[in-house]
Amino acid sequence: QVQLMESGGGLVQAGGSLRLSCTTSENIFSTNSMGWYRQAPGNQRELVATITRGGNLNYADSVKGRFTIFRDNTENTVHLQMNDLKREDTAVYSCRAWRMGGPIYWGQGTQVIVSS
Numbered sequence: 001q002v003q004l005m006e007s008g009g010g011l012v013q014a015g016g017s018l019r020l021s022c023t024t025s026e027n028i029f030s031t032n033s034m035g036w037y038r039q040a041p042g043n044q045r046e047l048v049a050t051i052t053r054g055g056n057l058n059y060a061d062s063v064k065g066r067f068t069i070f071r072d073n074t075e076n077t078v079h080l081q082m083n084d085l086k087r088e089d090t091a092v093y094s095c096r097a098w099r100m101g102g103p104i105y106w107g108q109g110t111q112v113i114v115s116s
Contacts, residue, residue, distance in 0.1 A: 009110030
């Protein structure tokens with residue numbers, strides 16, 4: 001079964017940057033769309049950014065212009081570059097993979113805390 005593993009979370013000051021990584025257990029980019037979601041305490045899980053298997057991008061309005069999702073095909077990894085971080089970006093970020101009519105896979109999540 002496909003496994004997703006996130007890394008790169010941590011503590012950062014407002015205005016700083018982090019890069020999250022989601023490594024897949026096998027090359028699934030040709031058949032699966034990938035996305036990053038986040039959930040803060042007391043909030044619903046929300047979409048952050050997605051990249052379809054065809055390379056189309058979608059971002060939440062709250063992160064547009066600050067976050068970038070991109071793939072590294074050789075390493076089977078999808079990244080989320082987060083710049084100009086704000087306190088409201090604090091959340092657990094999770095990686096998701098899916099395809100139409102197929103299974104959905106989730107990683108365990110990585111915590112991002114933005115201070116100051």
